[in-house]
Amino acid sequence: MNTPSSNGTSFSRICWRSPPAGGLKFNICGIEPADKAGCGGILRDMERVARAIFSGAVIANNVEEAEIGAVKIAFDFFIAMNWKPKDFLFIEVSSLVAFSWCVNKVLRPWSLHSVFAETETAMLTVRNVVFSLADRNGNGMAFSLAMAGVNRMQLFKAWW
Numbered sequence: 001m002n003t004p005s006s007n008g009t010s011f012s013r014i015c016w017r018s019p020p021a022g023g024l025k026f027n028i029c030g031i032e033p034a035d036k037a038g039c040g041g042i043l044r045d046m047e048r049v050a051r052a053i054f055s056g057a058v059i060a061n062n063v064e065e066a067e068i069g070a071v072k073i074a075f076d077f078f079i080a081m082n083w084k085p086k087d088f089l090f091i092e093v094s095s096l097v098a099f100s101w102c103v104n105k106v107l108r109p110w111s112l113h114s115v116f117a118e119t120e121t122a123m124l125t126v127r128n129v130v131f132s133l134a135d136r137n138g139n140g141m142a143f144s145l146a147m148a149g150v151n152r153m154q155l156f157k158a159w160w
Helices: 063-081 096-103 110-126 140-149
Strands: 002-004 010-012 024-031 038-044 050-057 089-093 129-133 156-159
Touching: 024 063, 024 140, 038 063, 038 140, 050 063, 050 140, 063 089, 063 096, 063 110, 063 140, 063 156, 089 096, 096 110, 096 129
Parallel strands: 024 089, 089 129
Antiparallel strands: 002 010, 024 038, 038 050, 050 156
């Protein structure tokens, strides 16, 4: 959505978009400030109601690996909750590289082979999964959870 500013120029406002009816959306974020990495995620329904969150540290060499760690945790968490989306589970990531790895197996680095093997198994369990790309600024809650996760000793998970 373009919004005019006070000086007459326009800028784009980044906003969260809900999944289609019957779908659930996991916004995830992985970060790597300094020499630590963290991740976070929030699961919402079509009414924008938060249904689950997670936050924790991950082992990663860069932000893309942290984001893939967040994807794996989101799948593990979703499966552990034993929820089934009526239609699709949308996983929205904010790293273009991580998004490319998720949707194109040829681009995946060999060093993450075991993580992607587990992710593929999880995708078969969940079944209807769609990956999407979000601007990091449009993923504020997931980013905040990832920032908090950098210094966590254990993974925090909650759902209701």
